[in-house]
Amino acid sequence: MKISPLITVFGLVSLAFTLATGLAPHAEHWSQHAKSDNLLGMMFGDARKLFANQFFTMADVYFHSGYYPSVFDQNARQEKEIISASRGQKETEVDEKKEDFFGKPKDWIDSFGRHFKITQHTHLENHNEREILPWLRLAADLDPQKIETYTVGAFFLREHLARTNEAEAFLREGLRNNPGNPDLLFELGRIYEATLPEPERARNVWELGVRKVLELNPKTDEEKQDQKQTFDKLVVHLAHLEEGAGRFAESIAWLKAAQKVSPVPEELQKQIDALEKKVSAPQK
Amino acid sequence: MTTILQTEKLRVEYRSQEVRQGTKIALHGLNLEVRAGEVFGFLGPNGAGKTTTMNVLLGFTQPTSGTASLFGIDVRQPIARQRIGYLPELTYYYKFLTAEEILRFYAKIFGIASGEADKRIAELLKLVELEHAAKRPIKSYSKGMQQRVGLAQALINNPDLLILDEPTSGLDPLGRMKVREIIQRLKNEGKTVFFSSHELGEVETVCDRVGIVHQGELKAVGTVAEISRGHENLEKAFLKIVGFQTTTPL
Amino acid sequence: MNKIFALAGVVIKELYRRKDFYVLFVLTALLTLGAGTANFFHDDKIIRYVKDICLLLIWVSSIVIAIVTTARQIPAEREARTIFPLLAKPVSRGQVIAGKFLGCWLASGIALVVFYFFFAILNGTREHSWPVGIYLQALWMQWFLLAIVTAMVLLGSIYFAAPSSTNTICFIVVIGLLGLGGHLGKIALQQAPPVQNILMVLYFFIPHLEWYDLRDFVVYDQPMIAWPAIALATLYAAVWTAILLFLAWLGFRRKGLNT
Numbered sequence: 166m167k168i169s170p171l172i173t174v175f176g177l178v179s180l181a182f183t184l185a186t187g188l189a190p191h192a193e194h195w196s197q198h199a200k201s202d203n204l205l206g207m208m209f210g211d212a213r214k215l216f217a218n219q220f221f222t223m224a225d226v227y228f229h230s231g232y233y234p235s236v237f238d239q240n241a242r243q244e245k246e247i248i249s250a251s252r253g254q255k256e257t258e259v260d261e262k263k264e265d266f267f268g269k270p271k272d273w274i275d276s277f278g279r280h281f282k283i284t285q286h287t288h289l290e291n292h293n294e295r296e297i298l299p300w301l302r303l304a305a306d307l308d309p310q311k312i313e314t315y316t317v318g319a320f321f322l323r324e325h326l327a328r329t330n331e332a333e334a335f336l337r338e339g340l341r342n343n344p345g346n347p348d349l350l351f352e353l354g355r356i357y358e359a360t361l362p363e364p365e366r367a368r369n370v371w372e373l374g375v376r377k378v379l380e381l382n383p384k385t386d387e388e389k390q391d392q393k394q395t396f397d398k399l400v401v402h403l404a405h406l407e408e409g410a411g412r413f414a415e416s417i418a419w420l421k422a423a424q425k426v427s428p429v430p431e432e433l434q435k436q437i438d439a440l441e442k443k444v445s446a447p448q449k
Numbered sequence: 450m451t452t453i454l455q456t457e458k459l460r461v462e463y464r465s466q467e468v469r470q471g472t473k474i475a476l477h478g479l480n481l482e483v484r485a486g487e488v489f490g491f492l493g494p495n496g497a498g499k500t501t502t503m504n505v506l507l508g509f510t511q512p513t514s515g516t517a518s519l520f521g522i523d524v525r526q527p528i529a530r531q532r533i534g535y536l537p538e539l540t541y542y543y544k545f546l547t548a549e550e551i552l553r554f555y556a557k558i559f560g561i562a563s564g565e566a567d568k569r570i571a572e573l574l575k576l577v578e579l580e581h582a583a584k585r586p587i588k589s590y591s592k593g594m595q596q597r598v599g600l601a602q603a604l605i606n607n608p609d610l611l612i613l614d615e616p617t618s619g620l621d622p623l624g625r626m627k628v629r630e631i632i633q634r635l636k637n638e639g640k641t642v643f644f645s646s647h648e649l650g651e652v653e654t655v656c657d658r659v660g661i662v663h664q665g666e667l668k669a670v671g672t673v674a675e676i677s678r679g680h681e682n683l684e685k686a687f688l689k690i691v692g693f694q695t696t697t698p699l
Numbered sequence: 700m701n702k703i704f705a706l707a708g709v710v711i712k713e714l715y716r717r718k719d720f721y722v723l724f725v726l727t728a729l730l731t732l733g734a735g736t737a738n739f740f741h742d743d744k745i746i747r748y749v750k751d752i753c754l755l756l757i758w759v760s761s762i763v764i765a766i767v768t769t770a771r772q773i774p775a776e777r778e779a780r781t782i783f784p785l786l787a788k789p790v791s792r793g794q795v796i797a798g799k800f801l802g803c804w805l806a807s808g809i810a811l812v813v814f815y816f817f818f819a820i821l822n823g824t825r826e827h828s829w830p831v832g833i834y835l836q837a838l839w840m841q842w843f844l845l846a847i848v849t850a851m852v853l854l855g856s857i858y859f860a861a862p863s864s865t866n867t868i869c870f871i872v873v874i875g876l877l878g879l880g881g882h883l884g885k886i887a888l889q890q891a892p893p894v895q896n897i898l899m900v901l902y903f904f905i906p907h908l909e910w911y912d913l914r915d916f917v918v919y920d921q922p923m924i925a926w927p928a929i930a931l932a933t934l935y936a937a938v939w940t941a942i943l944l945f946l947a948w949l950g951f952r953r954k955g956l957n958t
Contacts, residue, residue, distance in 0.1 A: 227747060227748075230919040230921070231915035231916075231918065231919045231921070235882060237882035237885045237886060238882075238885065271884055271885070271888075272884055272903075274881075274884065274902065274903065274907060275881075275884060277910070277928070277931070277932075278881055278907065278909065278910050280910075280924055280925065280928035280932075281840070281909075281910045281911070281912070281913060281916075281924065281928070281932070282915070283915050283916070283919060283921055292744075295740075295742050295744060295745050296745060296746070296747040296748070298739045298740050298742065298745060299737070299739045299745055299748040300748070302739045302740070322740065326742075328740065328742075331740045331741065331742075335740070463955075504956070507783070507786065507787045508786055508787075509783065509786060509787075509955070509956040510955050510956065511953055511955065527789045527790055527791040527794075528789055529789075530787060530788055530789045531789040533787070535783075535784060535787035537780065537783050537784060537787075539780065540784075541779045541780040541781050542781055542784070543709060543713070543779075543781055544779075545712065545713055545716040545717070546709070546712065550712070554705055554708070554709055555784075555788060557701055557702065557704075557705035557708075558702050558705055558706075558785075558788045558789070558790050559788060559789065560701060560702070560789075599784070602784060603784075612787075
């Protein structure tokens with residue numbers, strides 16, 4: 166029997182169409198890629214977290230204007246990311262700038278090669294910090310669950326670039342992807358407290374953060390340590406907020422809560438003592 | 450008469466691809482002499498050693514032992530090829546170049562001055578009837594046109610010795626006639642032509658002398674008349690020399 | 700020398716008559732312009748990532764052009780049998796190697812100039828700055844890196860029969876040298892003998908291509924590098940190129956070519 170080529174093609178197309186309509190509902194379960202709601206996620210698939218980490222590191226490289234240790238550098242630091250300023254501690258940033266990431270040259274090749282490498286430890290400044298933002302944006306797109314991306318991005322937007330709205334929007338995006346995350350709530354509170362300033366909103370956000378951090382159920386020691394640190398910074402900031410508002414009793418209560426987890430409880434005790442003096446002092 | 454092309458005890462061995470076969474001897478102490486101004490036909494059945502001889506003369510293959518020289522210069526010296534023109538059996542040229550560009554390129558290789566090269570290129574394009582297509586890339590040429598580019602490049606340096614490898618193979622009768630015409634013309638100009646061919650009729654027509662090579666050795670050399678002596682024609686002589694036995698009358 | 704230049708001229712003509720370069724250039728331009736239109740946090744002053752992406756594309760494109768153009772030279776001459784009429788002329792095999800190298804290297808250089816010109820225009824219009832000195836140094840160093848790469852590929856093309864295998868092997872070697880070359884010494888120190896000794900020997904005997912990557916200096920607006928260092932690196936590249944070309948010549952000079 167001789168079948169016309171046209172009929173063969175028509176038959177194959179019909180078969181493909183039938184298979185497509187039949188399989189499409191099942192296909193979604195086959196692959197996580199189909200669930201990705203953005204192009205980058207779809208392109209990179211499950212490797213997107215690796216790329217997100219790489220892009221986050223790129224932000225760090227940019228922050229150091231290319232002065233960055235490779236994975237092979239012996240005196241490379243243990244922590245992968247070294248954006249000291251991300252913690253909002255200018256002192257640490259100054260200390261870090263004194264560090265030599267590469268150490269002394271090991272041989273003439275290493276020594277001569279340094280002519281062609283950036284060997285000055287600098288940090289971006291004068292609003293040039295904006296250059297790290299694309300990499301943070303990409304990191305957030307690829308791994309929306311990476312909290313540091315939002316906190317670092319928000320910090321630079323708020324502290325260095327005075328772009329409070331963008332910082333808030335970025336954190337809110339982080340919260341949409343990670344509902345109730347205490348670290349994000351803490352950063353959001355800092356925007357309301359220090360930048361806008363809207364202490365009432367900061368209080369609400371931080372109090373929510375405290376509730377959320379207490380709801381966490383850490384399993385590993387590292388997670389337990391993180392929980393303590395987050396709780397510590399939330400309550401200490403709440404204490405200072407209440408102190409600023411003249412609500413010393415509430416401030417003392419937060420500081421006492423902080424003492425339970427703080428690595429420097431004696432420092433906090435001094436603050437509590439000072440506040441108690443203020444409370445007991447006669448009102449003028 | 451001056452010897453233009455000479456080989457002495459030329460031996461070429463190839464290492465066979467197959468382990469058991471060891472080495473294969475392509476040329477077995479070949480002695481050959483081509484004199485100035487003659488048209489020399491180099492004949493032999495397939496695998497006789499014609500191409501190997503040409504490869505050695507042109508520096509494509511290194512001899513295992515023996516010597517080969519052109520104009521008295523060892524063929525391993527590039528300068529030995531300064532006064533020769535070579536037309537391969539199958540012509541292939543840079544397809545992205547035009548005929549004019551390819552001739553200019555070879556003129557530069559020969560160190561021909563720009564003005565002289567221009568003149569020579571124009572003459573050759575006219576000779577091979579490619580003036581109209583001179584500025585077209587070679588990839589757009591027909592097979593015959595490409596063959597004519599080959600002929601033009603072989604003549605770019607106005608060579609004293611022209612080496613032609615099966616120059617008429619694959620050509621239509623018109624193309625063959627053109628090649629024969631050019632060989633005749635070069636002969637009239639006192640040039641030496643050394644060519645290999647299967648076309649015995651053609652050899653008879655244009656050659657002054659003929660050499661017949663078989664199993665890597667030169668079996669006979671002389672004028673067409675000398676070789677054909679005692680035979681009906683050159684073809685019969687050739688078949689006798691290479692030991693061909695027919696089962697049916699020719 | 701004229702013969703070498705004539706041979707080089709054919710290679711350059713081949714480059715601009717083939718489509719490879721144009722495809723890579725258009726791709727680089729489109730991807731760069733595409734990256735440039737992206738908006739991050741409503742800040743239109745962000746520029747470095749565009750420079751970075753553009754330079755990365757220029758690097759990849761130029762290495763692709765150098766490797767692919769060079770890898771096909773000798774094998775294509777043999778396959779297309781153009782080598783026979785060429786070697787039947789008064790040209791030595793050394794001159795063929797030198798001409799092919801020069802052509803591929805100059806062709807890569809021309810491509811590089813076009814790419815860097817595009818980069819300079821793009822950057823100048825966005826940043827309104829023209830750090831010509833560092834651009835020249837970056838271009839110069841990259842060009843000399845391509846000299847080593849071209850010579851290496853030419854050597855590979857003598858020994859490997861197919862251009863595709865030369866391409867693949869050379870890509871892996873170049874990427875390996877760029878990525879690991881400078882760190883091999885540090886890796887060696889973390890190993891036990893004899894691996895340590897082998898890695899150390901390798902470290903000192905491989906061409907250090909990583910020196911020729913000055914992208915960071917361009918991206919991060921760094922000052923120019925001292926010229927004596929550039930001169931020494933140029934000399935180092937020239938020595939390595941000569942070594943590789945010499946090895947290519949050794950392989951090619953007695954190679955039998957049967958018609």
